[in-house]
Amino acid sequence: MPELRRDPIIGRWVIISTERAKRPSDLTVEKSKSRGGFCPLCPGNEDKTPQEVFAFREANTPPDSPGWKLRVVPNKFPALKTEGDLNKRGEGIYDKMNGLGTHEVIIETIKHDANASSLTTDEFKNILLAYKQRISELKKDSRFRYISIFKNFGEVAGASLEHPHSQIIALPVIPKRSMEEFEGAQTYYSYKDRCVFCDIINQEISDGRRIVYENDRFLAYAPFASRFPFETCLLPKKHISAFEDTDDNIFTSMAEALSLVLKKINTALDFPPYNYILHSSPFNKNVNDFYHWHFEIIPRLTRVAGFEWGSGFYINPTPPEHAAQYLREALAE
Amino acid sequence: MPELRRDPIIGRWVIISTERAKRPSDLTVEKSKSRGGFCPLCPGNEDKTPQEVFAFREANTPPDSPGWKLRVVPNKFPALKTEGDLNKRGEGIYDKMNGLGTHEVIIETIKHDANASSLTTDEFKNILLAYKQRISELKKDSRFRYISIFKNFGEVAGASLEHPHSQIIALPVIPKRSMEEFEGAQTYYSYKDRCVFCDIINQEISDGRRIVYENDRFLAYAPFASRFPFETCLLPKKHISAFEDTDDNIFTSMAEALSLVLKKINTALDFPPYNYILHSSPFNKNVNDFYHWHFEIIPRLTRVAGFEWGSGFYINPTPPEHAAQYLREALAE
Numbered sequence: 309m310p311e312l313r314r315d316p317i318i319g320r321w322v323i324i325s326t327e328r329a330k331r332p333s334d335l336t337v338e339k340s341k342s343r344g345g346f347c348p349l350c351p352g353n354e355d356k357t358p359q360e361v362f363a364f365r366e367a368n369t370p371p372d373s374p375g376w377k378l379r380v381v382p383n384k385f386p387a388l389k390t391e392g393d394l395n396k397r398g399e400g401i402y403d404k405m406n407g408l409g410t411h412e413v414i415i416e417t418i419k420h421d422a423n424a425s426s427l428t429t430d431e432f433k434n435i436l437l438a439y440k441q442r443i444s445e446l447k448k449d450s451r452f453r454y455i456s457i458f459k460n461f462g463e464v465a466g467a468s469l470e471h472p473h474s475q476i477i478a479l480p481v482i483p484k485r486s487m488e489e490f491e492g493a494q495t496y497y498s499y500k501d502r503c504v505f506c507d508i509i510n511q512e513i514s515d516g517r518r519i520v521y522e523n524d525r526f527l528a529y530a531p532f533a534s535r536f537p538f539e540t541c542l543l544p545k546k547h548i549s550a551f552e553d554t555d556d557n558i559f560t561s562m563a564e565a566l567s568l569v570l571k572k573i574n575t576a577l578d579f580p581p582y583n584y585i586l587h588s589s590p591f592n593k594n595v596n597d598f599y600h601w602h603f604e605i606i607p608r609l610t611r612v613a614g615f616e617w618g619s620g621f622y623i624n625p626t627p628p629e630h631a632a633q634y635l636r637e638a639l640a641e
Numbered sequence: 642m643p644e645l646r647r648d649p650i651i652g653r654w655v656i657i658s659t660e661r662a663k664r665p666s667d668l669t670v671e672k673s674k675s676r677g678g679f680c681p682l683c684p685g686n687e688d689k690t691p692q693e694v695f696a697f698r699e700a701n702t703p704p705d706s707p708g709w710k711l712r713v714v715p716n717k718f719p720a721l722k723t724e725g726d727l728n729k730r731g732e733g734i735y736d737k738m739n740g741l742g743t744h745e746v747i748i749e750t751i752k753h754d755a756n757a758s759s760l761t762t763d764e765f766k767n768i769l770l771a772y773k774q775r776i777s778e779l780k781k782d783s784r785f786r787y788i789s790i791f792k793n794f795g796e797v798a799g800a801s802l803e804h805p806h807s808q809i810i811a812l813p814v815i816p817k818r819s820m821e822e823f824e825g826a827q828t829y830y831s832y833k834d835r836c837v838f839c840d841i842i843n844q845e846i847s848d849g850r851r852i853v854y855e856n857d858r859f860l861a862y863a864p865f866a867s868r869f870p871f872e873t874c875l876l877p878k879k880h881i882s883a884f885e886d887t888d889d890n891i892f893t894s895m896a897e898a899l900s901l902v903l904k905k906i907n908t909a910l911d912f913p914p915y916n917y918i919l920h921s922s923p924f925n926k927n928v929n930d931f932y933h934w935h936f937e938i939i940p941r942l943t944r945v946a947g948f949e950w951g952s953g954f955y956i957n958p959t960p961p962e963h964a965a966q967y968l969r970e971a972l973a974e
Contacts, residue, residue, distance in 0.1 A: 320868075321954060456952050612799065
């Protein structure tokens with residue numbers, strides 16, 4: 309059973325994999341894995357993944373057979389285990405609990421070589437609707453307090469499989485960074501009686517210099533204090549605290565926005581590795597006036613060095629105003 | 642002038658370089674730079690660096706000439722500028738100030754090809770004494786609130802020059818991660834009336850499973866909630882809140898400990914890229930009972946993926962108990 313361990317100084321929880329523990333030789337050879345060859349996520353290989361928990365598929369095709377457009381399956385090598393209880397306990401001054409959680413893979417398309425620039429808006433919409441379906445389903449399990457949805461594109465960004473996929477991790481604790489956002493947004497709300505993200509949206513729209521893309525329902529902008537070049541934040545213009553509460557009728561606008569932002573990044577930066585991650589309200593304060601769900605999109609262009617790791621203080625060589633201009637102009641109609 | 646900008650939600654400060662702003666083409670070609678050839682840090686090239694601010698050198702040799710063992714020079718491409726004032730100001734809901742600070746390079750040795758495994762304990766002692774001298778000097782400048790000292794070894798870890806060097810950044814704000822440690826340590830102290838690091842030292846010594854190295858004055862251990870494989874913490878056994886208050890007479894023990902930990906990492910993991918960073922008390926609460934200075938040492942073996950970036954929640958594939966055992970056994974006498 310993996311363990312969740314809490315740092316006694318700053319309170320950060322960490323997953324320690326105890327079962328497939330890596331030895332030094334496993335880590336030092338972790339260079340470029342050979343790609344190509346067999347892909348367990350491709351159609352026809354459905355029996356090579358754990359049984360699907362959700363799919364968009366043609367009528368009358370049985371689960372775990374071809375005929376799907378998108379499939380969600382448990383991760384074959386999960387970071388957390390679904391069975392058991394938390395068994396919270398101390399070890400002297402330290403705190404730990406069982407590594408309980410869910411780790412799923414969203415197979416975004418049947419096309420092995422697809423990328424954000426080749427997927428259609430409809431395909432993006434299906435991916436986003438699958439996120440909503442899985443969160444709505446997984447939050448019924450009262451052991452979970454937060455669900456993290458993210459995508460790694462490219463080896464440098466941490467993707468271990470080429471076939472387009474995103475991942476879902478349901479957690480029994482709230483991640484530190486997410487907690488900081490909730491607390492920061494709550495503090496702002498207690499001063500101003502307004503959502504800090506709504507205030508950001510208003511200021512960015514009236515300023516204009518950091519806008520990357522905008523449609524009727526969604527705004528993408530380069531954050532004022534971006535840590536990384538071309539970091540982009542995408543969110544609904546209207547206040548919604550939890551992603552899963554977003555009405556289905558604005559998912560087409562959402563798909564257009566996410567799709568176009570990623571296509572712009574691919575065009576301006578020549579298909580860089582990237583990560584995106586969904587930030588949404590935790591389950592204990594699901595609907596509220598102070599937090600606003602958003603996607604954080606980070607092209608992986610610069611190396612993070614010792615100073616950044618150790619201090620949490622970032623040096624960004626590209627002003628967000630410049631980054632936004634490059635992205636606005638990329639693929640501009 | 643670079644800008645310091647504050648994230649309006651979580652309060653993190655970021656340095657935005659406004660002068661040598663990078664365009665997409667600068668970033669996408671940032672692959673492997675060619676090494677070898679001319680080195681501005683080698684003896685004989687003293688005129689290729691800004692004028693030295695400190696050195697250990699042979700008697701009667703003038704500054705900025707050969708005859709040195711260790712030199713400290715301002716960074717030729719500093720992330721922050723030393724001249725001017727902070728000019729704190731708002732921009733709508735955002736906060737910013739001038740990117741005021743100091744950015745220096747410690748040239749650790751005259752030997753271009755040296756690494757931690759080839760340096761002597763005396764050479765390590767000089768490096769550590771130079772850290773102390775520079776902090777003591779720079780903290781006289783009342784504009785600074787924190788000094789960060791760190792080393793990047795290897796390109797993957799962010800080193801842009803091969804010649805052994807560390808870096809110093811003096812800042813007008815306290816970095817977020819450091820602030821979290823101070824606040825966490827203060828909270829622990831308010832409950833227990835004890836330093837959390839002193840409690841960790843006691844528990845690690847009596848437990849023993851996570852000890853990497855120990856001598857009369859210093860302890861190196863793998864943290865209970867390590868984020869990364871082979872992450873190591875090195876600190877004085879006796880409570881000292883600020884690095885610069887450490888007595889010169891224990892610098893030999895300190896040099897032995899740091900030197901041996903890095904040599905063990907090189908042996909066990911085949912000279913991996915690594916970062917280390919010094920964590921010490923900020924200047925406004927320099928001497929206190931709750932914070933304990935330490936080095937954080939992180940071999941860069943795993944890629945940090947979207948989940949970790951976005952959530953601050955790490956998945957560590959190597960239990961610290963295993964990592965510590967490998968390092969204890971490497972180079973064991």
